[in-house]
Amino acid sequence: MTNKATSDIIYTKVDEAPQLASVSLLPVIQSFAKAAGVSVGVKDISLAGRIIAAFPENLTAEQRQPDDLAELGELVKQPTANVIKLPNISASVPQLVAAVKELQAKGYAIPDYPEDPSSDAEKAIRARFDAIKGSAVNPVLREGNSDRRAAVAVKNYAMSNPHSMGEWTPDSKTVVSTMSGNDFFSNEKSVTLTAEQAGPARIELVAKDGSVTVLKDGVSYTAGTVVDATFMSARALDSFLAAQIDATKAAGILFSIHLKATMMKVSDPIIFGHAVKVFLQPVFDTYGEKLAAAGVNPNSGLGALLDQVAAMPEAKEIMAAIDAVMADRPALYMVNSDKGITNLHVPSDVIIDASIPALIRAGGKGWGPDGKEADTNCVIPDSSYAPVYDESVAYFKETGALDPRTAGTVQNVGLMAQKAEEYGSHPTTFEIPHDGTVRIVFANGDILLEHAVEAGDIWRSASTKKAPIEDWVKLAISRQKAEGCQAIFWLDEARAHDAELLKYVRPILAAAGVTDKFQIMTPRAATRLSLETIRAGKNSIAVSGNVLRDYLTDLFPILELGTSAKMLSIVKLMNGGGMFETGAGGSAPKHVQQLTQENHLRWDSLGEFCALGESLKFLADTKANEKARILGHAVDRATQGVLDQNKSPRAKVGQTDNRASHYYFALYWAQALATQNEDSTLLATFAPIAQALEENETTILEELISAEGSPADLGGYYLTDQQKTEGVMRASPTLLGILSEL
Numbered sequence: 001m002t003n004k005a006t007s008d009i010i011y012t013k014v015d016e017a018p019q020l021a022s023v024s025l026l027p028v029i030q031s032f033a034k035a036a037g038v039s040v041g042v043k044d045i046s047l048a049g050r051i052i053a054a055f056p057e058n059l060t061a062e063q064r065q066p067d068d069l070a071e072l073g074e075l076v077k078q079p080t081a082n083v084i085k086l087p088n089i090s091a092s093v094p095q096l097v098a099a100v101k102e103l104q105a106k107g108y109a110i111p112d113y114p115e116d117p118s119s120d121a122e123k124a125i126r127a128r129f130d131a132i133k134g135s136a137v138n139p140v141l142r143e144g145n146s147d148r149r150a151a152v153a154v155k156n157y158a159m160s161n162p163h164s165m166g167e168w169t170p171d172s173k174t175v176v177s178t179m180s181g182n183d184f185f186s187n188e189k190s191v192t193l194t195a196e197q198a199g200p201a202r203i204e205l206v207a208k209d210g211s212v213t214v215l216k217d218g219v220s221y222t223a224g225t226v227v228d229a230t231f232m233s234a235r236a237l238d239s240f241l242a243a244q245i246d247a248t249k250a251a252g253i254l255f256s257i258h259l260k261a262t263m264m265k266v267s268d269p270i271i272f273g274h275a276v277k278v279f280l281q282p283v284f285d286t287y288g289e290k291l292a293a294a295g296v297n298p299n300s301g302l303g304a305l306l307d308q309v310a311a312m313p314e315a316k317e318i319m320a321a322i323d324a325v326m327a328d329r330p331a332l333y334m335v336n337s338d339k340g341i342t343n344l345h346v347p348s349d350v351i352i353d354a355s356i357p358a359l360i361r362a363g364g365k366g367w368g369p370d371g372k373e374a375d376t377n378c379v380i381p382d383s384s385y386a387p388v389y390d391e392s393v394a395y396f397k398e399t400g401a402l403d404p405r406t407a408g409t410v411q412n413v414g415l416m417a418q419k420a421e422e423y424g425s426h427p428t429t430f431e432i433p434h435d436g437t438v439r440i441v442f443a444n445g446d447i448l449l450e451h452a453v454e455a456g457d458i459w460r461s462a463s464t465k466k467a468p469i470e471d472w473v474k475l476a477i478s479r480q481k482a483e484g485c486q487a488i489f490w491l492d493e494a495r496a497h498d499a500e501l502l503k504y505v506r507p508i509l510a511a512a513g514v515t516d517k518f519q520i521m522t523p524r525a526a527t528r529l530s531l532e533t534i535r536a537g538k539n540s541i542a543v544s545g546n547v548l549r550d551y552l553t554d555l556f557p558i559l560e561l562g563t564s565a566k567m568l569s570i571v572k573l574m575n576g577g578g579m580f581e582t583g584a585g586g587s588a589p590k591h592v593q594q595l596t597q598e599n600h601l602r603w604d605s606l607g608e609f610c611a612l613g614e615s616l617k618f619l620a621d622t623k624a625n626e627k628a629r630i631l632g633h634a635v636d637r638a639t640q641g642v643l644d645q646n647k648s649p650r651a652k653v654g655q656t657d658n659r660a661s662h663y664y665f666a667l668y669w670a671q672a673l674a675t676q677n678e679d680s681t682l683l684a685t686f687a688p689i690a691q692a693l694e695e696n697e698t699t700i701l702e703e704l705i706s707a708e709g710s711p712a713d714l715g716g717y718y719l720t721d722q723q724k725t726e727g728v729m730r731a732s733p734t735l736l737g738i739l740s741e742l
Ligand SMILES: NC(=O)C1=CN([C@@H]2O[C@H](COP(=O)(O)OP(=O)(O)OC[C@H]3O[C@@H](n4cnc5c(N)ncnc54)[C@H](OP(=O)(O)O)[C@@H]3O)[C@@H](O)[C@H]2O)C=CC1
Pocket: 086, 087, 088, 089, 090, 091, 138, 262, 348, 349, 350, 351, 354, 355, 563, 564, 565, 583, 584, 585, 586, 587, 588, 589, 590, 591, 602, 603, 604, 605
């Protein structure tokens, strides 16, 4: 790799709200760090940046950008890596298409996204876009397992300043519905590879007539890898969805589907497309061919479908047919009832890890088309992890809402390193073109796993390497030792994949003499026990696979803290480096909308503060930089100050926003450095800074707040204009002036 990252700490340029927040926060971080001899560089992993980097030959020399993600992907394998990773967009097709359109309008000659590539040239373009689509950054950077928890100060703050919780009543009609068979869960097969089996393999589909289609060649496995294969039957999925639509209507509640079309970027958009199609079945029965000819792909959602229909010659007739079907269907759970955006409009608008916890926090209520809250049928087709939500809903119906003032906490140790489990499944997931048998075949012809499938079934294989599994169990042991609390492996002995994992887990626990410190429970049982535990004010550690890592690090924080944005999220990289993620939430598109409408950014950077403190302390250890340690401890004190003094952003214009909260963070950080007695140089540097920040509080806040209430122009969405964005996010010349003294 050329162009080696030379900064001590790498901060990531991302998208949407966290990127806007960075424009305000980075000058503070960079100038404070500089005073301690610590350099903080930036690498671009934004959606727009990744698109630009993928098409250099289409662009002018000025427009071109290096492939920062590839560079970071190498860096995270180095022992010196120290990365602060903010959440980036995992793009669905509609988001990708919108970003390309914006870049084209700005003069970047990026090709269109080929929806249905036919020529080799189109296929090559599509392959480049596919590498950008969905969860394309996290699996590359997460070369370690996940340690997510609420810092003690953050948890204490949440207990003394509880967020509002909706009421749960036993008569709530809200339910979680999932398939009873023929899904990924029930069709799963799993094998741990012996040393003899390690090596190359291919995935092929053998048709009924014996002809063979190679779906994927050049798969390569190492010894000890757990290889899974499974499929979801398209027929079973469609009849499940049809039955759920009817059941929802009969119950008089809202229909909603919750998927992870971003992280599960191949399988879940297809499942989403089935939901769109089944919901509009009579329309597809009548106009299916015409819609297909017009390029409609239900996987992109109802929003894109409506736009495409509007441009068809038969628009009026088809629109009338759609309206008639919608009138006959149950009411849909809405993303934005004011704008008529439904759950089925865009595959990435409703993302299960955030959507279901928000509904549970609200007392089991979703928003209906009338703008009112209502009970909801939460449809989660695959039954692998749906029991977690089903059990949560059942538990809260029985016992009422959780009380954040007294609740304990559930931390997570998640398996994700080296594209573990579903993270690595994207290139080995296929929508089956015709009936037959899918099989994984070794070079010598031996068959590893096989399934009889039908056209349209979604078949996928995931694998998990030995070293990450062992690292994950060891991380669990050390976290349990540090906390001394209950710890549960959320694994189901009766599930093929989990049974293979347990063959690793048990001997490692036994060898470490800690078998009695851990329980092993199915996700459903673990959910119940964890909820009972935190209700009793005690703590638990959820040791889980990758998908549950994702789900649980939103579910519990959203109930305990009101949001997952405040989580400490550490990735202990397997080769010795550290990556510090900011919170457990996403890029909060709603927040950008508020900023552009009324110049108020309610993004909370507490996750960034926590990550920064950890990153500096890690740097102190890896580069023997004591100043960095002092800076890191001062970050912790500043974070505590932001919490104690209630300087976190609030929702409304005129209240503290993201920029003002960064001012307070800088003030408390400088004060902490000006009052420590370990390093006199730092003290001398920061004493006048702290004083200047204190003395100019009123001026700085006035400068920051003066523009609030009226629209803000960022000059773009996916690719904002740097000058305009800095004008909005660095609105206090006084603050910038003080920072420039460093
Ligand atoms: N690690 C990563 O890179 C991740 C990326 N994503 C990406 O983020 C995008 C949006 O995902 P989505 O599922 O909607 O989830 P988000 O977490 O972005 O948004 C859900 C809601 O959570 C609240 N929220 C999240 N972060 C903060 C914060 N720092 N401060 C205050 N409130 C916050 C907001 O609620 P309110 O409206 O109440 O303020 C927000 O509307 C997608 O493109 C997704 O792919 C998602 C998860 C992780």
